[in-house]
Amino acid sequence: MKNWNYILPAMAAGGEQVLQKLNDHGYDAYFVGGCVRDELMQRTVTDMDITTSATPDQVITLFPDSIPTGLQHGTVTVRSGGHHYEVTTFRTESGYEDYRRPTEVHFVDRVEEDLKRRDFTMNAIARNVKGELLDPFHGQEDIKLGLVKCVGIAEDRFEEDALRIMRGVRFASVFNFDLDSDTWAGMLRQRDKLGYIAMERVRTEMDKMMAGPFPSKGVQLLMDSRLTEYVKSPISFITMDRKWVTYLDKLPQNAVYRYEMVLLLLQIRSTDANTLLREWTFSGETRDRITKMLAFHEEILASLEALNLQDQSNETNGHYSALRTNWISLVLHLGIEAAQDWLTINNQLLKEEGIFSSAYNEHCPLLLREADSWTKEMGVYQVKDLELGGADLLRETGRKGGPWLGRTMKILLHEVALGHIPNVHDDLLQAAKKVIEDEI
Incomplete structure (x- = not known):
């Protein structure tokens, strides 16, 4: 194993066996893409892609138990050492359909030609079996500078595949990188192409961004670029206050919590959110969880406003009793998960005064302090x-x-x-x- 430090040793060894066998039979072969990038960035490597001068038929001949997963694009899945590796022939692409899929794929002999078609410089670094790097577009330098930069002309890369626009934002967010100025300009000029991309693919990029360590950076980039206003099911983030967006990073590293907070900050009602989430291809389970939390929030706000209007003889005890009764009723109606999600998010949002209403600011400290105990004391939930x-x-x-x-x-x-x-x-x-x- 040639100096892989951020990958399971068995996976690295199995991948090197594939490269070595290809080399022994006269073919060029390299690790490429995310595995090389993540190793350089000292991030955990979870899979290894391989690019080679061997054609798919030649790869299948060398590895008889391989799986022809994408022959039209030159990809064969090879098994080695208990792991699977996607092995793809050096190729160029052209004639992109709907700004997403190439209609023509041509196999080539040189890895440099293959690297030219890739999206960002950080993903266009190849590594041979000896651990030597081939980096014709200076991806290592951009990694050190913390830059997401397109290979070649940004507008061309995004016109070939408009999903790369969302991928660029996702990489900037997850890695806490900046977007190269030409890359940013290319995104803005080509953002109208996002309307051709399936919402499921857009959502997948958003999911990865929201589950990352710096979701606020990604959301702020979406606010500045207005990219989500150009997708098949548009939504605008520009109404959110940036100081509230920063609290996204303080939530548990789970995409659902972050989506819930964004929808709260946008003040989207539960019924409208259900329609939007369906259009964005969220699963029924995720839609149900998010909309129940939003409904929980709506009921809480309504009850707090009503509490402010009541003339109670013993205000402190009266408020406590009313808050407790209402909380328990909501837990029974909408479920413990909605209650726990609401508590997790509002423990952050309450730190920002004025975010919802004066009644919210007045009564929520008591609610957040006591609600966990009230929930546990219930004893029955169904x-x-x-x-x-x-x-x-x-x-x-x-x-x-x-x-x-x-x-x-x-x-x-x-x-x-x-x-x-x-x-x-x-x-x-x-x-x-x-x-x-x-x-x-």
């Missing part, structure tokens, strides 16, 4: 947590099922969560009978 089941209630009362059953069970759940009734079968049964009597 009807199934009760010691009295619906079937038990039907049997004990001799009544037929109907809407009354669901209503009664929800009342019991709420009363137990508030601590008004113990979660004991007989106590629940007596309380249920009283609820039924009151309804008759």
